[in-house]
Amino acid sequence: MKTGLRPAAAAAATALLLLISSGCYDIVELDTISIVTGVGIDRDEKPGLIRLTVQVGKAETVGGGGETGKEISEKAYLVLDATDRSIVGALDSLRQDNSRTLFLHHNQLIIFGESHAKDGIADDIDALMRYHQSHMNVYMLVAEGNAREVLDTEMELEKIPSVGIDRMIKNKMEISKVYSVSLLELVSKLIDKSSAAAVPIIKSIKEKDLSRLSMQGLAVFKNGRMVGKLSENQTNGYAWMLGEIKSGSLKVNTGKDSAELNISACESKVKAVFDKNGMPKIQVDINGRFIVEQLIGFEGQPLEEVIGLLNKVAADTVKQVVLSCFKQTQRLNADIFGFGFHIHKYHSRKWKALEGRWEQIYPSLELALNIQTEILDTGKISISPKTA
Amino acid sequence: MTIEHSKISAGQFMFSIACFLHSSSLLTSFFVPITKQDSWIAHTIAMILCIPLMILYAQLAKSHPGLNLIQINEAVFGKVFGKIISLFYVWFFFTLVSLNMRDLGNFVSKTTMIKTPMPIIIILFILLCVWSAYYGLEVVTRYSTVFLIISAVILLISIIAITGLINPENFLPVFDLPIKNYIQVTHICSTIPFGETVIFLMITPYVDKSQKKLLRYFVGGLLIGGILILLVMLRDIAVLGNTIGYFSLPSFEAFRLGILFQTISHMEIMFSILLIILLYFKISFLFYASMLSLSQTLELKTYRPLLLPCAAFVAVYSIINYQNILIQIKAAQETIPFLWFTLEILLPALTLAVHYIKKSAAKKGNGKEAALR
Amino acid sequence: MIVVILLAFAAMLVLNLPSLIKNRDFKLIAVYCLFYAASLLFSLLLAFNVKVPSPIIFVDNLFRAIRLSH
Numbered sequence: 001m002k003t004g005l006r007p008a009a010a011a012a013a014t015a016l017l018l019l020i021s022s023g024c025y026d027i028v029e030l031d032t033i034s035i036v037t038g039v040g041i042d043r044d045e046k047p048g049l050i051r052l053t054v055q056v057g058k059a060e061t062v063g064g065g066g067e068t069g070k071e072i073s074e075k076a077y078l079v080l081d082a083t084d085r086s087i088v089g090a091l092d093s094l095r096q097d098n099s100r101t102l103f104l105h106h107n108q109l110i111i112f113g114e115s116h117a118k119d120g121i122a123d124d125i126d127a128l129m130r131y132h133q134s135h136m137n138v139y140m141l142v143a144e145g146n147a148r149e150v151l152d153t154e155m156e157l158e159k160i161p162s163v164g165i166d167r168m169i170k171n172k173m174e175i176s177k178v179y180s181v182s183l184l185e186l187v188s189k190l191i192d193k194s195s196a197a198a199v200p201i202i203k204s205i206k207e208k209d210l211s212r213l214s215m216q217g218l219a220v221f222k223n224g225r226m227v228g229k230l231s232e233n234q235t236n237g238y239a240w241m242l243g244e245i246k247s248g249s250l251k252v253n254t255g256k257d258s259a260e261l262n263i264s265a266c267e268s269k270v271k272a273v274f275d276k277n278g279m280p281k282i283q284v285d286i287n288g289r290f291i292v293e294q295l296i297g298f299e300g301q302p303l304e305e306v307i308g309l310l311n312k313v314a315a316d317t318v319k320q321v322v323l324s325c326f327k328q329t330q331r332l333n334a335d336i337f338g339f340g341f342h343i344h345k346y347h348s349r350k351w352k353a354l355e356g357r358w359e360q361i362y363p364s365l366e367l368a369l370n371i372q373t374e375i376l377d378t379g380k381i382s383i384s385p386k387t388a
Numbered sequence: 389m390t391i392e393h394s395k396i397s398a399g400q401f402m403f404s405i406a407c408f409l410h411s412s413s414l415l416t417s418f419f420v421p422i423t424k425q426d427s428w429i430a431h432t433i434a435m436i437l438c439i440p441l442m443i444l445y446a447q448l449a450k451s452h453p454g455l456n457l458i459q460i461n462e463a464v465f466g467k468v469f470g471k472i473i474s475l476f477y478v479w480f481f482f483t484l485v486s487l488n489m490r491d492l493g494n495f496v497s498k499t500t501m502i503k504t505p506m507p508i509i510i511i512l513f514i515l516l517c518v519w520s521a522y523y524g525l526e527v528v529t530r531y532s533t534v535f536l537i538i539s540a541v542i543l544l545i546s547i548i549a550i551t552g553l554i555n556p557e558n559f560l561p562v563f564d565l566p567i568k569n570y571i572q573v574t575h576i577c578s579t580i581p582f583g584e585t586v587i588f589l590m591i592t593p594y595v596d597k598s599q600k601k602l603l604r605y606f607v608g609g610l611l612i613g614g615i616l617i618l619l620v621m622l623r624d625i626a627v628l629g630n631t632i633g634y635f636s637l638p639s640f641e642a643f644r645l646g647i648l649f650q651t652i653s654h655m656e657i658m659f660s661i662l663l664i665i666l667l668y669f670k671i672s673f674l675f676y677a678s679m680l681s682l683s684q685t686l687e688l689k690t691y692r693p694l695l696l697p698c699a700a701f702v703a704v705y706s707i708i709n710y711q712n713i714l715i716q717i718k719a720a721q722e723t724i725p726f727l728w729f730t731l732e733i734l735l736p737a738l739t740l741a742v743h744y745i746k747k748s749a750a751k752k753g754n755g756k757e758a759a760l761r
Numbered sequence: 762m763i764v765v766i767l768l769a770f771a772a773m774l775v776l777n778l779p780s781l782i783k784n785r786d787f788k789l790i791a792v793y794c795l796f797y798a799a800s801l802l803f804s805l806l807l808a809f810n811v812k813v814p815s816p817i818i819f820v821d822n823l824f825r826a827i828r829l830s831h
Contacts, residue, residue: 009775017515105654129634132498135654137645184645188631345560483817511769572831688789693781696773697796704803708813715818722831723824 033103037077038162040147041124042113044083050116050124052090053081053148054102057160076159079152087127104133108166110140110183111147111202114219114226122224125187136184139169142219142226144203153204153211161213165202168215172200175248176239179215186221194340194358196222196329198230198238220334228332230325237325240286240318241337243268249293252313257297259310261290264376272343278353281366282339288318288371292378299386307375314373322369330363339365394526395596402605402612403532405585408673409613410539411666412581413620413639414495418720419573420624421633425559428621430570434577435614441583441733442610446603448740449592457589458684464743473735474685480731481587481678482698485671486706487716489513492667493706494713499640500660510706514699517672521679521695525594528676535669536612542662543619549646549655550627558629575725581617582610583732590677636713675702763808770801 038055056078080098084090095102110128112121128134143150151161158164172179181199189197198218205214218230218238230238239245245266252259268286275281290310298306329336340358344351354361396404420427452460457477462470492513493506501509520528585606592602624638627645632638643659679698683691710716774797781790806813824830 005775006779009772013772013776017512132502135644136641184628184631187634188629191630191634344564345557348561348564351561487817568831575831682792686788686792688792689786693777693789693793694796696777697793697800700770700773700800700804701796704800704807707807708803708815709817710815719817719821723821723829725831726824726829727820 028103032100034078034098034100036102036104036107037160038109038111038151038165039104039107040111040113040143040151041087041116041121042147043116043119046083049083049085050087050090051081051083051148052087052094053079053151054094055079055151055160055162056102057162075154077161079148081148087124088131104131105135107134107138109162110138111143111150112141112199112226113143113147114145116147117142117219117221117226120225121221122190125183125190125224128183129187134183136187137182139166140181140183140186140199141165141202141215142199144201149204150202150213153213155213156210165213168213169200172215174246176246177244178218178235178239178242189338190221190224192338192341192344193223194335194344194355195338196220196227196332196334196336198235198336201229220329220332220336222332222334227334228328230328233321234325234328237321237323238336240266240288240322241268241284241325243286245288250290250314250317252310252317254309254313257295259292259296259298259313260294261310261314261375262293263288264291265289270337270339270342272339272347274347274350278350280339280343280350280354280361281368283368283370284322285370286318286322286372287374288314289374289376290314291376295384295386298384303378303383307378310375311373314375315371318371318373319369322371323367326367330365333359333363335362394524395594396526396529396591397596398601398605400529400532401588401591401595402609403536404529404669404673405588405606405609406612406616407532407536407539407666407669408585408588409581409610410536410616411663411670413617414491414637414663414667415580415720416617416621416624417636417638418580418717419576420621420638422569422721423565423573424633425625425630426562426565426570427573427632428559428618428625429562430573431577431614431618431621433570434574434582435610435618437574438578438582438610438614439607441578442585442606443603444733444736444740445586445589446606448736448743449589449602450600451740451743454593456591456593456680456684457586458681460589460739464739464746471685473739474681476731476735478678478681478685481674481681482702482705483709484584484587485674485678485702486709488667488671488674489702489706490709490716492664492671495637495663495667496660499637499656507703507707510703513668513671514675514703516668517675518695518699520672521676522692525591525676528673529591532669535665539662539666540616542658543616543623545648545658546643546646546655547619547623549648549652550623550642552647553645554626555629556626558626572721572725575729576721579725579728579732580720582614583728585610586732586736587674587677589736590680675699763805766801766804766808770797770804773797 034056036054037057040053040055042051042053043049044051058076058078080094082090082093082097084093091102112124129136141150150165153161155161155164158167169180178198179200181197186197186199189195198220200215201217201219202213202215204211216232218235219226220228220230236245236248243266245263248263250261250263252261266286266288268284271283271285273281273283292307292310295306301309326337335341335358340351340354340362343354416427419430423430448460452463455463458470458474461474461477464470465473489510493510496509497504497506588606595602595605620639624642625632627642628635628638635641640656640659643656644654646655647653648655675698679691679695682698683694688694710719777793781793803813
């Protein structure tokens with residue numbers, strides 16, 4: 001080993017390099033962060049201000065729960081809020097008043113309060129897209145009332161409510177994908193000037209001493225503002241129109257008898273047809289396949305007749321539900337189905353003429369529905385024991 | 389007189405080109421806001437248009453076997469003029485190193501190490517490049533194959549992870565934008581990733597294969613690298629759709645959305661690792677080639693003592709060049725394609741043209757002499 | 762920051778100077794000093810927050826002036 005200044009200097013330089021490259025500037029230890037699991041944005045009483053609520057999960061209380069006989073009476077989560085002109089300002093003031101820094105990488109939900117949604121969320125979306133710690137696959141929800149109430153509702157079976165809400169959404173997604181809207185989908189619809197977005201509504205219901213959460217209906221956003229709601233029935237129509245139903249049930253009525261049908265599959269195809277003036281007409285072909293779950297009545301009728309009747313009645317019911325949803329969107333002048341976007345994609349030259357006038361065209365847009373239904377199965381029995 | 393004595397295999401050469409090109413998949417944010425969902429079309433056109441460019445480079449290498457770019461300049465243009473043109477190339481290569489370094493610094497400080505000051509990231513990196521350049525060409529290009537395989541595997545994993553989010557309708561509407569956007573992006577794509585392969589003319593003499601067969605390795609590297617970037621772009625457009633024009637790092641966002649087997653998510657760290665590996669390869673290669681070209685132009689016996697001061701110079705240069713990322717993006721979209729065009733396409737074409745003119749003039753001269761006798 | 766820069770440049774000299782002087786290659790020493798002085802100057806300027814003109818912005822403006830841009 002050569003001695004002298006040069007090897008010594010090289011060794012010193014290498015040691016210094018090793019020290020620097022451990023990245024100690026950006027160290028984040030688990031006990032210095034508070035993990036945010038849900039974010040809520042409400043309109044504050046003072047005009048021009050918003051109230052930001054964050055739900056923070058406590059890592060210690062969720063982990064070890066294997067001790068019997070000991071009551072864990074403390075909540076596994078914490079709700080903090082701050083008031084400011086914008087989301088980023090509120091996050092800043094939360095950071096100042098907290099012993100830990102907020103860690104938003106694991107945030108799963110963003111909930112807008114109803115009144116704030118009516119004011120407009122476009123500025124919040126701007127902040128959320130720029131903010132480095134926010135991910136584009138968080139679920140978006142609108143709270144009926146205040147977002148803070150929803151985030152502060154303790155759930156029976158889940159320690160941290162946001163995780164519970166996340167699981168609720170995933171459950172509802174088993175029925176249809178329309179019940180989950182990620183930030184990416186919302187932004188995609190916001191950017192396109194002709195489209196409107198439909199975001200699930202969640203509310204906190206207080207029954208006697210307990211409170212629980214329930215998701216019902218969709219909130220319709222146009223140009224970044226909430227303009228109306230779709231009821232649970234109309235939400236079904238929305239799902240049918242998009243062909244996004246994976247399971248669920250359909251109640252059909254023939255006047256004196258009724259039946260419950262389980263939806264096993266559904267497809268829809270949208271086509272735009274143009275008349276000689278260049279005005280569009282939308283043609284949607286919906287194909288639904290069902291399994292009979294329950295027959296109520298239908299005494300003394302042969303099975304083939306019942307199936308035929310059920311087919312017809314199912315088609316009528318679906319048509320009614322879809323049309324009810326479509327008419328509501330026409331009243332709100334909100335193209336949540338993306339018909340304008342569809343014309344833009346598939347008929348881009350014709351769209352250029354229609355683009356500026358879509359606001360006027362949509363409320364009187366003609367829709368031709370063609371619904372095919374098929375009953376695949378009748379469950380474990382075919383003839384009802386009642387007909388005996 | 390050559391400064392570099394080691395030889396590399398033709399496969400290493402080809403994979404070096406492919407790795408070099410693939411590292412530019414980070415730079416898609418330069419042109420994606422212009423053509424949005426049609427970016428892949430412009431990119432494919434640029435890739436095809438650059439095949440004749442590879443033919444030009446291979447011809448240039450073939451016309452002067454055993455000479456690298458700087459030596460070819462001197463042979464064709466004479467000592468004085470050749471040195472002037474070589475100085476342009478040297479400036480170009482050093483600028484490339486510093487710009488890529490700046491990209492890397494921006495990327496690391498924006499995504500992974502937010503509080504670390506950028507000069508420290510740049511200095512750590514350049515020292516690593518110095519270390520590999522110290523040992524010469526073979527070391528610099530040795531890991532190209534490995535890096536390429538790693539990046540292909542990570543790319544494949546990411547595509548599997550986002551299969552649930554792909555919407556084929558995101559590619560429509562096609563050809564909806566004004567034609568000048570497509571021309572601009574084709575121009576950008578052909579000069580910024582693909583044209584920079586002119587730097588490989590510095591190492592063509594050290595490839596262990598006959599100079600005549602170089603074309604297939606040039607084109608092979610171009611296609612492999614270009615197709616990998618195309619896959620990245622297709623993946624990003626399929627996932628992000630019309631929102632792609634808004635993000636400054638679209639691939640990063642696409643990676644963030646992917647989920648594997650319902651448990652492995654938030655995989656953006658793999659993207660960061662991949663980009664750092666690929667950019668390391670590109671920058672160390674660029675640094676090595678600029679040192680080689682500098683010492684070749686100044687006719688020095690070796691470049692090793694110059695490594696550290698040039699590294700310091702490059703580090704400082706990269707901070708000086710563009711203080712602000714918005715100016716950098718605007719320049720990359722508007723003026724850089726033209727500047728790079730002159731250095732990557734016009735100059736080599738001019739060199740080849742002059743070479744042919746000289747050759748035919750010499751032949752005529754010989755013919756005349758033969759006729760006179 | 763300035764101390765770090767000066768230390769780094771001093772370390773560079775320590776590492777390289779002995780072999781440079783031994784070889785007596787004056788052209789090499791001249792180029793070395795050129796790059797050394799340039800990078801030292803610019804890094805100190807940056808440390809003092811002096812705005813250094815950037816060559817590529819200069820070329821950028823040149824190309825815009827002759828209308829050679831998109």
